[in-house]
Amino acid sequence: MKILAIASAGGHWIQLLRLQPSFEGHEVVFMSTKTSFASTVSGYKFLVVPDANRKNPFKMLSTVLSVFKHIKAVKPHIIITTGAAPGLIGIVIGKLFGIKTAWVDSIANVQTISMSGKIARYFATKIYTQWPDLATKGTIYRGNVLS
Template sequence: MKKKKIILICSDGGHLAQILELKDMFLTYDYLIVTEESPATLPLKEKYNIKYLKGRSKGQKRNLSFIYSLVVNAFLSLKILIQHFPKAIITTGSHTAIPMCLLGKISGAKIIWILSYARINSRAFSADIIYPFADRFIVQWPGVQKFYKKAIYLGGIY
């Protein structure tokens, strides 16, 4: 039987660490990890099925460089979606996942957003953008449900 295709997309760092905690899914599905290209993520290519998007300088928010990286990553995400064509896109955020989730939703993929473990009692800008479109919105702390009414609390990934 053919395995269902999924894409797990996230920024590097802690968001990626959370995705890698879902590695049991890698056996069940035809998975593809998509993250930012950086010196820390390049060695993962030896162990995982992975593709890279353009990274951004840390600290960038809502400025021209941020918008530029979103546009570039939208084109890269479209190419990846055409190649892998997933049934679902699972993400722990952040900004890197926005184009993939929006384009994936348009193409019929289910969107599952897992709010970062670091979000104990606050909103996330990228999550706010995807929240209205997400098929499932999962939080890892019960206190965050006050910000996201349709969120499901399932405990932490760790």
């Protein structure tokens, strides 16, 4: 199975790296917003995309086009993301291509699912929270990735 693992910088990337043991035995391609992160996943294919957020719509368009191009080239069986914008874009594009997707909401979101996570609910195959109190019928709790 080919996995495309997407995360933006900071805590999103750290949490994605914590999921790495669950990818064993699969072909994994990592995607993020910082070229320097390639060294943290040496031995794996690494793709870089522009960072974006809702405050900069022009940069967001650049990110959408870049993520689209990479997904089309990689042809993953599943897209897994810990957020934020590049991951959400990957989830939406994945749905358009019929790819299974998983959103893992950040552990920083203690009281409510993130805004991106709320949007991802409409597109992702599975939504995971890292807090038991945030689990609902459509949001799954299986523990957290930082413990």
